[in-house]
Amino acid sequence: MPLKNIKTEQVPWDLRSEDDHYQEEPWLLKKGKESVTIKKNKSERGKFNLQKNNERPLSLSALQARLTYHQLIDFGYKLQN
Numbered sequence: 218m219p220l221k222n223i224k225t226e227q228v229p230w231d232l233r234s235e236d237d238h239y240q241e242e243p244w245l246l247k248k249g250k251e252s253v254t255i256k257k258n259k260s261e262r263g264k265f266n267l268q269k270n271n272e273r274p275l276s277l278s279a280l281q282a283r284l285t286y287h288q289l290i291d292f293g294y295k296l297q298n
Contacts, residue, residue: 228286229296230257230265246286246294253289255282 229244243256251270258264258276265282268274277285290296 226287228283229255230282240296240298244286245297246289247297248289248292248294251294253294255286 229238229240230242232238232240243254246253246255254266254268256266258266261276263279265277265279266274267277267282267285
């Protein structure tokens, strides 16, 4: 993906507790019966774990997690409260 097309919108992990839409992790995105969970990787700083339904977790860099989050939103997934 060309750098000029990267979305710079905030993702849930950019927010702080004093922000209006702050949510603690893990962040759950749902679309119908499918769900994707994103959480920070405790053992590797700067990495995130993404898990779809009950499948094996996938380790992503911060940039990959950001891009994946926006793609999921574009595909119709909704962030759950």
